[in-house]
Amino acid sequence: MTSLLIANARVVNEDRIQEQDVLIKDGRIDQVGADLGSHSADRVLDAEGRYLLPGMIDDQVHFREPGLTHKGEIATESAAAVAGGITSYFEMPNVNPLTINRAALEDKYQRAAAKSMANFAFYLGASNDNLEDIKTLDPTSACGIKVFMGASTGNMLVDNPEILEGIFANAPTIVVTHCEDTPMIQANEARYRQQYGEDVPMACHPLIRSAEACYQSSSLAVSLANRFGTRLHILHLTTEKELSLLQAGPLAQKQITAEACVHHLFFSEEDYERKGALIKCNPAIKKASDREALLNAVRDDLIDVVATDHAPHTWEEKQNSYFKAPAGLPLVQHALVSLLEHYHAGRLSLEQIVRKTSHNVADLFQVAERGYIREGYWADLTLVDLSTPTVVDQQTLYSKCGWSPFAGYLFKSSIHTTIVNGAVAFADGRVNPEIRGKRLTFER
Ligand code: DOR
Numbered sequence: 477m478t479s480l481l482i483a484n485a486r487v488v489n490e491d492r493i494q495e496q497d498v499l500i501k502d503g504r505i506d507q508v509g510a511d512l513g514s515h516s517a518d519r520v521l522d523a524e525g526r527y528l529l530p531g532m533i534d535d536q537v538h539f540r541e542p543g544l545t546h547k548g549e550i551a552t553e554s555a556a557a558v559a560g561g562i563t564s565y566f567e568m569p570n571v572n573p574l575t576i577n578r579a580a581l582e583d584k585y586q587r588a589a590a591k592s593m594a595n596f597a598f599y600l601g602a603s604n605d606n607l608e609d610i611k612t613l614d615p616t617s618a619c620g621i622k623v624f625m626g627a628s629t630g631n632m633l634v635d636n637p638e639i640l641e642g643i644f645a646n647a648p649t650i651v652v653t654h655c656e657d658t659p660m661i662q663a664n665e666a667r668y669r670q671q672y673g674e675d676v677p678m679a680c681h682p683l684i685r686s687a688e689a690c691y692q693s694s695s696l697a698v699s700l701a702n703r704f705g706t707r708l709h710i711l712h713l714t715t716e717k718e719l720s721l722l723q724a725g726p727l728a729q730k731q732i733t734a735e736a737c738v739h740h741l742f743f744s745e746e747d748y749e750r751k752g753a754l755i756k757c758n759p760a761i762k763k764a765s766d767r768e769a770l771l772n773a774v775r776d777d778l779i780d781v782v783a784t785d786h787a788p789h790t791w792e793e794k795q796n797s798y799f800k801a802p803a804g805l806p807l808v809q810h811a812l813v814s815l816l817e818h819y820h821a822g823r824l825s826l827e828q829i830v831r832k833t834s835h836n837v838a839d840l841f842q843v844a845e846r847g848y849i850r851e852g853y854w855a856d857l858t859l860v861d862l863s864t865p866t867v868v869d870q871q872t873l874y875s876k877c878g879w880s881p882f883a884g885y886l887f888k889s890s891i892h893t894t895i896v897n898g899a900v901a902f903a904d905g906r907v908n909p910e911i912r913g914k915r916l917t918f919e920r
Pocket of ligand 1: 538570628629654756757758759787788802803804805
């Protein structure tokens with residue numbers, strides 16, 4: 477049996493902050509309490525008053541394996557995740573081959589078991605012709621079913637109305653959606669192409685992938701979920717208008733939940749001039765007023781989860797002109813420190829950040845024994861230092877693509893230590909490449 481005592485921490489958990497010690501034995505939280513005593517463990521980590529959070533569970537990442545490994549790999553992207561305080565992730569199906577059947581899902585679980593530094597689960601992707609695979613999915617074998625109701629990276633658009641109805645009517649577990657109306661976007665693209673040719677300014681991205689296109693598609697998802705009683709989670713909301721489709725209130729009472737992503741809470745359309753294609757993503761980063769509305773919605777419990785949509789592309793790919801530059805940003809390594817900026821600005825409390833990045837994700841997806849600092853649960857923990865800044869420096873990046881949209885920023889906080897299943901996966905600014913995460917299990 478190995479044991480680790482985290483002493484003198486400020487534990488942020490279940491809407492409270494308490495000065496506590498946490499004793500970990502054999503990967504699990506054995507005891508949480510005041511002054512547990514350093515004699516109780518093989519090893520002591522003195523937190524020196526830093527804040528201890530349940531590790532972030534990121535419900536939306538693209539780690540590019542198999543098939544797109546020139547952009548990223550499970551090993552490199554999971555290393556970036558633990559360096560950023562993320563201890564578990566749910567990964568997306570737009571790889572090659574697409575994750576649209578049981579065999580492709582199991583292939584990814586095997587790859588991750590061998591290479592992932594964080595805990596992992598995978599979505600089954602929907603397509604216009606895999607309804608049988610969806611219907612017969614064992615709900616404990618995937619975190620959810622991902623439906624691209626708008627086309628994005630990868631060829632996964634589900635636009636056949638009967639198939640969409642079939643998915644919403646028959647999904648054996650939670651359905652998560654990318655909502656952007658593709659015909660509206662295509663009409664906008666044609667208009668802008670006529671005006672600018674291939675060299676459309678990046679600042680037009682939120683006008684092409686417009687607020688109206690988001691609303692149209694999110695409304696359809698909500699109406700289908702209401703019609704069929706589907707458990708729906710709408711990913712990466714970007715507009716104030718879509719918030720009118722949601723209801724505030726306790727998570728347990730919601731049939732429809734929603735996610736916002738860290739970059740949509742951080743950047744606004746004013747940043748296209750400086751960052752160009754580096755902040756091109758789908759759905760697009762929109763107005764500063766949308767960002768404000770999203771932040772308020774996170775605070776007011778209209779939005780339930782904050783995640784990353786980590787989507788690496790190479791630097792070279794991002795140097796292309798508007799239509800050729802792919803959409804997506806590498807984010808996992810600085811997601812939590814970017815969110816902590818909202819704490820420093822007085823916009824979100826630490827308790828709210830923990831709820832949106834960990835408790836709610838575990839509850840909403842029914843993740844077993846994670847997402848809280850509770851005795852008996854797996855010890856997935858992140859120690860954050862609110863007064864030591866993070867310089868976003870290319871030398872320190874773990875993502876394979878080697879660049880960050882946050883380059884040039886100085887965040888006020890830093891990740892001190894990340895613990896995955898009781899093992900130190902990141903400390904002293906370095907990941908321990910020997911650490912392996914576990915397959916997540918779901919209580920469904
Ligand atoms: O910006 C995005 N990039 N949005 C998506 O929906 C997909 C992602 C990717 O895989 O590159």
